[in-house]
Amino acid sequence: MSRELNLTLQIWRQEGPHDDGHFETYAATGISEDMSFLEMLDIVNEGLIQDGNVPIEFDHDCREGICGTCSLMINGQAHGQEKATTTCQLHMRKFNDGDTIVVEPFRARAFPVVRDLVVDRSAFDRIIEAGGYISVNTGAASDANLTPVPKEASDTSFDAAACIGCGACVAACPNSAAQLFTSAKLAHLNLIPQGQPQRFERTESMVETMESFFGSCTNHGECHEACPKEISLDFIAFMNRDYVKAKVKNRKLAGQT
Amino acid sequence: MAAPATSPPGSTPIFRRKWQLPFPLNIYQSSIGRKWVMALTGIGLLGFVVVHMIGNLHIYEGPVQSHEYAESLRSLGGGLMPRTFLLWVLRLGLAGMFVLHIHSAYSLKERSRKASDKADFIGGEKKYHSKRDYVAANYASRTMRWTGPIILLYLLFHLADLTWGWWLGDNYVLGDPYHNVVASLSNLPVAIIYVVANVALVIHIFHGTWSLFQSLGINNPKYNELRRTLAKLVAGVILVGNLSFPVLVQTGLIDDDNRTCDVGDVTCLEHQAEKH
Numbered sequence: 116m117s118r119e120l121n122l123t124l125q126i127w128r129q130e131g132p133h134d135d136g137h138f139e140t141y142a143a144t145g146i147s148e149d150m151s152f153l154e155m156l157d158i159v160n161e162g163l164i165q166d167g168n169v170p171i172e173f174d175h176d177c178r179e180g181i182c183g184t185c186s187l188m189i190n191g192q193a194h195g196q197e198k199a200t201t202t203c204q205l206h207m208r209k210f211n212d213g214d215t216i217v218v219e220p221f222r223a224r225a226f227p228v229v230r231d232l233v234v235d236r237s238a239f240d241r242i243i244e245a246g247g248y249i250s251v252n253t254g255a256a257s258d259a260n261l262t263p264v265p266k267e268a269s270d271t272s273f274d275a276a277a278c279i280g281c282g283a284c285v286a287a288c289p290n291s292a293a294q295l296f297t298s299a300k301l302a303h304l305n306l307i308p309q310g311q312p313q314r315f316e317r318t319e320s321m322v323e324t325m326e327s328f329f330g331s332c333t334n335h336g337e338c339h340e341a342c343p344k345e346i347s348l349d350f351i352a353f354m355n356r357d358y359v360k361a362k363v364k365n366r367k368l369a370g371q372t
Numbered sequence: 373m374a375a376p377a378t379s380p381p382g383s384t385p386i387f388r389r390k391w392q393l394p395f396p397l398n399i400y401q402s403s404i405g406r407k408w409v410m411a412l413t414g415i416g417l418l419g420f421v422v423v424h425m426i427g428n429l430h431i432y433e434g435p436v437q438s439h440e441y442a443e444s445l446r447s448l449g450g451g452l453m454p455r456t457f458l459l460w461v462l463r464l465g466l467a468g469m470f471v472l473h474i475h476s477a478y479s480l481k482e483r484s485r486k487a488s489d490k491a492d493f494i495g496g497e498k499k500y501h502s503k504r505d506y507v508a509a510n511y512a513s514r515t516m517r518w519t520g521p522i523i524l525l526y527l528l529f530h531l532a533d534l535t536w537g538w539w540l541g542d543n544y545v546l547g548d549p550y551h552n553v554v555a556s557l558s559n560l561p562v563a564i565i566y567v568v569a570n571v572a573l574v575i576h577i578f579h580g581t582w583s584l585f586q587s588l589g590i591n592n593p594k595y596n597e598l599r600r601t602l603a604k605l606v607a608g609v610i611l612v613g614n615l616s617f618p619v620l621v622q623t624g625l626i627d628d629d630n631r632t633c634d635v636g637d638v639t640c641l642e643h644q645a646e647k648h
Contacts, residue, residue, distance in 0.1 A: 125502070127501070136501075138501065138502075188500060188502070190502075190503075190505060191500060191502055191503050191504045191505035192505045192507070196505070217502040217503070219500055219501060219502050222488075222489040222490075222498060222500060223487060223488060223489065223498070224386055224486065224487050224488060224489060225382065225386060225487065226382065227382050234382075235382030235383075236382065237382045237383045238382055238383060240383075241383055241385075288498070289484075289488075289497040289498050289509065289514070290484035290487070290488065290496070290497070290498065291484060291487040291488040291489075291498050292484065292487070322402065322404060323389075323402065326387065326402055326403050326404075326483075327385035327386065327387050327388060327389075328385055328386055328387075328487070329487050330483055330484030330485075330486075330487035330488060330498075331403040331406070331407065331480040331481075331483050331484050332403070332407065332586075332587075333480075333484075333513065333516065333583070334513065334579075334582070334583040334586045334587070335506075335508060335509035335513045335514070336508035336509065336513075337506065337507060337508050337509050339508065340507035340508045341507070348586065349591050349593065349596070351586060352585070352586050352588075352589045352590065352591030353589060353591065354404070354589075355404050355407065355408070355586070355587055355588065355589040356588070356589025356590075356591075357589070358402070358404045358405075359399060359404065359405065359408055359589075362395070362396075362398065362399050362402075362405070363396075363399075
């Protein structure tokens with residue numbers, strides 16, 4: 116028999132982007148410890164709907180921890196206190212019976228609240244549009260291993276590519292900076308041969324787009340702690356180096372490398 | 373959920389660059405470039421703090437050696453250039469680094485404040501409506517925007533105290549730094565100001581020394597651990613060195629007794645230094 120929890124929830128309710136929000140208190144009773152945090156919210160919403168109230172809006176999609184749609188500041192931490200875990204993978208067994216849980220949306224000026232706990236993270240899309248891709252003419256599939264990639268580079272690039280773009284880094288950052296997200300997206304492509312032709316152009320353009328939306332990094336390291344994919348701060352240093360390199364380079368003469 | 377009828381303002385840039393300055397000034401237009409400037413000037417200022425602390429250790433050798441050290445600073449560059457010329461070049465360089473360090477810090481703080489919700493005015497840190505739980509941010513990193521202004525105020529106090537001798541009055545003897553330090557630090561409230569300000573300085577340096585490596589992209593898993601160690605070492609050395617002066621003057625281990633030259637007799641110090 117799984118344990119059952121009775122919880123008090125303090126949840127941020129906000130009608131729309133231009134309304135003042137406020138906390139509302141809900142009781143979540145008979146919550147199975149095997150539920151995920153989002154399933155617990157589903158139960159609360161079911162109760163709200165049955166009583167004829169407006170359910171709590173929150174973002175979710177795959178519920179497997181890989182899509183980056185779920186968010187939530189849970190007790191003052193992005194995706195809750197569990198390390199390397201998204202909200203959908205956070206299980207209620209991590210909480211105790213009788214706990215009060217405070218749930219707030221991710222906050223930054225570039226992440227306006229759409230409703231309740233849902234925020235608009237499309238600023239991240241603007242950063243990706245600025246250079247988070249490689250431009251190649253597609254044709255017939257090339258031979259496997261045609262482009263040699265050093266094992267270490269491919270591993271590190273893969274670590275960076277693990278970023279799901281959930282925005283926890285921005286939410287956790289006291290400066291609302293998006294350095295961890297942008298640097299992960301840059302390192303993902305800049306570390307491997309396929310990304311080299313546009314490496315510095317990409318860095319300049321993505322960094323400058325990022326800076327038009329977000330604050331400035333002060334190297335606290337909160338983003339890394341909040342990141343459900345444990346993206347390393349090392350990528351931020353890599354981005355800082357590449358950005359100034361990109362500015363100093365004359366790409367007509369030096370090519371990209 | 374139905375899509376919102378009007379798209380929310382999430383895609384509207386908060387900051388726009390009005391124009392692009394010519395190279396290399398355009399680097400300073402970006403936050404990352406400003407962090408570079410903050411880090412590079414930080415290295416320069418840190419170098420000054422370390423050298424200043426080491427130079428001050430001449431106090432332990434006595435009034436004559438302190439005078440000799442101060443004089444050697446004024447005659448830097450030897451006969452190649454006029455007396456105090458090189459010293460003034462260094463002073464102006466330091467002042468320039470201070471201005472850049474403060475400007476980059478202040479403007480980036482403002483950027484972060486504007487990019488955040490509910491950010492407080494001075495610290496510029498984003499606030500949540502509920503209690504925020506910090507994991508990695510330490511006391512030093514979170515107080516940079518407080519220790520910074522404290523250091524600036526302390527710097528002005530320190531200059532007025534020991535460079536210009538504003539409130540030591542007749543007790544301030546130009547050319548006798550040993551005596552001036554003893555006269556200033558034997559006053560308990562002044563000694564307390566020095567202790568508090570230097571603790572703030574060390575806290576600032578502790579985060580800064582680590583942070584500058586990140587800002588400049590000096591990062592390699594092979595030596596990343598050493599960056600924290602270096603920050604602890606530098607902060608520790610400065611803490612011990614700088615706090616030793618007010619503490620030892622207060623405890624009476626450094627005082628104006630047993631001087632070979634009378635207080636105010638700078639000519640005597642010069643003679644002794646020549647013999648030395």
